[in-house]
Amino acid sequence: MSRVSLFNSPLLLGFxxxxxxxDRVSKVSADGYPPYNVEQVGENALRITLxxxxxxxxxxxxxxxxxxxxxxxxxxxxxxxxxxHRGIAARQFQRSFVLAEGIEVSGALLDNGLLHIxxxxxxxxxxxxxxxxxxSSNAAKRAPVGSx
Numbered sequence: 347m348s349r350v351s352l353f354n355s356p357l358l359l360g361f362x363x364x365x366x367x368x369d370r371v372s373k374v375s376a377d378g379y380p381p382y383n384v385e386q387v388g389e390n391a392l393r394i395t396l397x398x399x400x401x402x403x404x405x406x407x408x409x410x411x412x413x414x415x416x417x418x419x420x421x422x423x424x425x426x427x428x429x430x431h432r433g434i435a436a437r438q439f440q441r442s443f444v445l446a447e448g449i450e451v452s453g454a455l456l457d458n459g460l461l462h463i464x465x466x467x468x469x470x471x472x473x474x475x476x477x478x479x480x481x482s483s484n485a486a487k488r489a490p491v492g493s494x
Contacts, residue, residue, distance in 0.1 A: 380398050381396070382441065383395045390466055390467045392464070392467075393463065393465070394463045394465065395460050395462050397459065398459060398460070401419050401421060401456075403456050405422075406419050407419075408463060413447065415443040415445055416442050418439070419439045421436040421438065424436070446467070448467055449466070450468065451463060
């Protein structure tokens, strides 16, 4: 069965990256671990907070891969301990967040079992650019449109 593209209108040129982002979002794991919050902490700033109790900094990694923030956690199982009951498992995870174009990770902090990841969106500058219109008689004298 073929899929209908949301961005197949001839008026939406160059939006295929949005479609790829939507595909990535739909493939993100539905697993609820670890739980997280997303909060707005400023006009152009966000903070993602993940509950990662029991993880140390060396157990965690944060990467940005093609506008996708990926947080991974991997704990080594402590073989020296003898558990009578084990309700807190050493569990690995991967949590992904698709970032809009221009969003940057400004830092991360591990504090009391919470991993805070700060994101910023640099303020967009309005750009107006004039495009020269040439006549067909001038086209033969000049380089083709789009050349360097």
